[in-house]
Amino acid sequence: MLIKFKSLNLTNFKSHEDLEVKFGDLTKIFADNYQGKSSIGESVTWLLYGTDMLGSKLDPTPVTYETDETTVTLLLNVDGKDLLLGRGLKKGKAQYYVNEVPSKAGEFNEILDQLFDKDLFLSLFNPNYFFTLHWEKQRSMVLQHVTAPANKEVLKELPKPQSDKLSVLVKKHSLDQLDKIHRENKTKLDKQYIAAQSRTKTLKEQLDQQAPTVPLDSLNAENAQILKQVQELEKVTDAASDTNREFNQLQSQIMSFQDRIEMSKERWPALKNEVIEDTCRTCKRPLDTESVEAVTADKEARIDQYKAAHSILIKQRDELKARLAELEYIDVSKQMEEIRELENERIPIQQEIAKHNQFTAMQSQVDEAVQAEKTTLESLNDSIFILDAIKDFHAKEAELQAAKVQDLFENLSIKLFETVKTTGENKPTFIVQKDGKDYLKLSKSEKIKAGLELRDVLSEQSNVIFPCFVDDAESITKFKEPSGQLITATVVAGQELKIESEDAQ
Secondary structure, three states, rough: OOOEEEEEEEEEEEEEEEEEOOOOOOEEEOOOOOOOHHHHHHHHHHHHHEEOOOOOOOOOOOOOOOOEEEEEEEEEOOOOOEEEEEEEOOOEEEEEOOOEEEEEEEHHHOOOOOHOOOHHHHHHOOHHHHHHOOOOHHHHHHHHOOOOOOOOHHHOOOHHHHHHHHHHOOOOOOHHHHHHHHHHHHHHHHHHHHHHHHHHHHHHHHHHHOOOOOOOHHOOOHHHHHHHHHHHHHHHHHHHHHHHHHHHHHHHHHHHHHHHHHHHHHHHHHHHHOOOOOOOOOOOOOOHHHHHHHHHHHHHHHHHHHHHHHHHHHHHHHHHHHHHHHHOOOOOOOOHHHHHHHHHHHHHHHHHHHHHHHHHHHHHHHHHHHHHHHHHHHHHEEEEEHHHHHHHHHHHHHHHHHHEEEEEEEOOEEEEEEOOOOOOOOOEEEEEEEEEEEHHHOOOHHHHHHHHHHHHHHHHHHOOOEEEEEHHHHHHHOOOOOOOOEEEEEEEEOOOOEEEEEEOO
């Protein structure tokens, strides 16, 4: 966009009762102090935004005479098309005009917003304005049209291990997401690693305290020797146990039969001495011979049954006694005592063997703890490596971006980042320097030259060419003319207001 000033008309604007300015490619304003040179530039910014050239609210009313009305009109040419803008102040009430047509403030401002951004316009029109902005706004304006380096471009500049690692990770997550993930991982793994180290140390101390003193091979050999002796004795006791078990069972059975025989003997006297009655127990009448014989026969039959059963019991008992007589009870109490003594000898040996088993189990726990500590440390180091790689990525990105910005300037140095001492990370900033000095420490002429160079960069980057008003032009003897129309205001002692306009040949 190419914007040119064609003419400016001031009526009762500050010290100017009636002034017309015709603009050329170069417009020079000469006058002594307090003759209204700066007011010409201020009239343009008041017309457009109601401010002075530094963006502060401006009262345009004259101070040396009274008037009820102030007006400013500016004829612009925007990309070859004329546009007449006007602003007035009548009895304290603002008035707006677009191509001489009265307009509302909203309509007027909408036209300005379509033409250009306020901060951009003021920065292009007044080389000093840009430096009144907050550094974040300054930074934003300079970077607005400077593309950030692509990830591939930055990764290419990193060491290969970092580049290879991030190249894979950024396929799934953004760098910001990776930073959040691995910062959280690092916090968690820091705690886990401390806990893992503590556990490993504790287990190793316990392992040292419980280390067996007797070699396991020696213990196993001694235990095997005693166990062999026990097994030989148990062969004897196992063999005797079958015979002794049968011996005891026969004794028990003989005693059982003996008890039954004794009980049978107790029944014999009553049966043997049973009286055969020859009279009826009920009617007391004598029994006949046949009845007496039947009762006698019944008694004899019962005696025969008793004797047969008693004989069987005696026979069975005697058979068991005969079998018992063939057996001999084996006394293994000596062997059992020897087994008990041997087992007592084994107890401390088995305890020492158990210590070895516990030691082996604890050694496994130590190995697992060491491996867990190693795995945790590897994960922690991986997150640290990724975080460092991301930090280096941003540092390199900042370096490349700063280089792109720096390439736009010939005499100025632009600082976009500064290093935080506590973390080593880069944080955004915006500092303009010339010859190693910050802008605020520059002389008036140096500030003007710095402003001119910076506004030309903004003009080129935004592709907007706008007139430039240089106040106090006498303080700079030689400078590169800015793009677009140039308006200079120069102090000349004793000189009344004088305006010279010329077009490029």
